[in-house]
Amino acid sequence: GENVEQHPSTLSVQEGDSAVIKCTYSDSASNYFPWYKQELGKRPQLIIDIRSNVGEKKDQRIAVTLNKTAKHFSLHITETQPEDSAVYFCAASIQEYAGGTSYGKLTFGQGTILTVHP
Amino acid sequence: IAGITQAPTSQILAAGRRMTLRCTQDMRHNAMYWYRQDLGLGLRLIHYSNTAGTTGKGEVPDGYSVSRANTDDFPLTLASAVPSQTSVYFCASSEGGMNTEAFFGQGTRLTVV
Numbered sequence: 001g002e003n004v005e006q007h008p009s010t011l012s013v014q015e016g017d018s019a020v021i022k023c024t025y026s027d028s029a030s031n032y033f034p035w036y037k038q039e040l041g042k043r044p045q046l047i048i049d050i051r052s053n054v055g056e057k058k059d060q061r062i063a064v065t066l067n068k069t070a071k072h073f074s075l076h077i078t079e080t081q082p083e084d085s086a087v088y089f090c091a092a093s094i095q096e097y098a099g100g101t102s103y104g105k106l107t108f109g110q111g112t113i114l115t116v117h118p
Numbered sequence: 119i120a121g122i123t124q125a126p127t128s129q130i131l132a133a134g135r136r137m138t139l140r141c142t143q144d145m146r147h148n149a150m151y152w153y154r155q156d157l158g159l160g161l162r163l164i165h166y167s168n169t170a171g172t173t174g175k176g177e178v179p180d181g182y183s184v185s186r187a188n189t190d191d192f193p194l195t196l197a198s199a200v201p202s203q204t205s206v207y208f209c210a211s212s213e214g215g216m217n218t219e220a221f222f223g224q225g226t227r228l229t230v231v
Contacts, residue, residue, distance in 0.1 A: 001177070009158070032218050043208065043222040044161070089160060093218050103149050103168045104218030107177075108161040 002027040004092050006109025014117050019080050021112045023090035024072040032093040032104050033066060033073045038111075039086045047088075048075070080116045087111045121145070124209050124223035131199050131230050139194040139226050141209030147221070148214035150192040152176075152184060154205040155225075161208065167192055168214065199230045 003026040013019050025033075034049035050057045050064045050073065057064050061080075066073040077084055089111050093104035122143040131137050143150065149168050153161040163176030167186040181203060183195045192211075196203055209223040 006160070034219065043224050045222070046219050049219065095218075101148070101169075101214055103214045104212065105163065105166055105176075106151075106218070106220055107163070108153075110158060110160040 002030060002092055002094055002107040004090060004107050004109040006090050006112060008112060009110065010113045010115075012115045012117065013080050015080060015082060017080055019077045019084070019114055019116075021075045021088055021090070021114070022072060023074070023092075023109050024070075025092040025107075026071070027092070027094055028068075028071065029094050030092040031095060033064070034091050034093070034106070035062075035064060035075050036089045036091065036108075037086045038089065044089060077114075080114075082116050082118050085114060085116045087113050122209060122211050122221055122223040124207075124226050126226060127224065128227040129229070131196075131228060133200055133230055134198050137196045137199055137228070139196075139207055139209075139228070141192045141194070141223055142190050143192075143209075143211045143221075144190060145211060145213075145221065146189060147211035148189070149212045150186065151210045151212075151220065152182070152192070152194045153208045153210065154178065154203075155208060156205050164194065164207075199228075201230045204228060204230045 031052040036044035037047045038044040063076045090109040091106040125140045151166045152164040165184040167173045207226045210220040212220045
């Protein structure tokens with residue numbers, strides 16, 4: 001099955017600095033790579049995602065890059081703010097087919113605790 | 119309000135007891151999932167269901183069972199709870215097809231003593 005490794009496990013930055021979280025995946029068939037943010041005591045929520053036919057995607061202060069050859073993808077947060085403090089999870093999805101429809105089953109990385117100091 | 123709901127929010131359970139965690143979604147999503155979250159291990163898939171009437175095993179299925187009698191409900195059962203099943207459990211759903219974004223419930227904190 002798919003295996004997703006995420007680094008670093010903890011990341012501490014000063015407000016205004018950039019933060020980068022990296023993930024590698026094992027199965028070259030994976031084609032969907034979302035990033036989830038989980039605030040303390042809350043549910044994970046999607047913040048950005050990328051598909052395998054795209055190398056980079058940006059949404060305001062966050063961006064994701066994908067290197068299919070190397071099987072790794074990264075989350076970039078610029079101009080960090082204290083409210084960016086949370087646990088971030090990467091995931092990879094391989095499509096399965098049932099009844100003529102495809103489904104993606106997510107395999108998550110171990111998570112990164114990001115702390116942004118004011 | 120559309121979404122995915124879990125019950126109970128938290129539970130303390132004696133070892134050896136049977137427990138069912140409930141999950142209901144009203145988004146008419148085809149696929150549903152159960153994950154457990156443990157510190158340092160991220161979210162690990164327990165069981166999943168691509169459509170009503172079908173289920174599959176995830177990464178850590180032992181000690182758990184699921185059923186998918188209809189589109190909306192996906193209960194997770196611990197037949198005989200053990201302390202290693204102490205965890206936070208998240209149910210999730212996704213539409214299927216090319217739209218694979220997963221929406222999560224609020225989680226169930228389970229402590230087995």
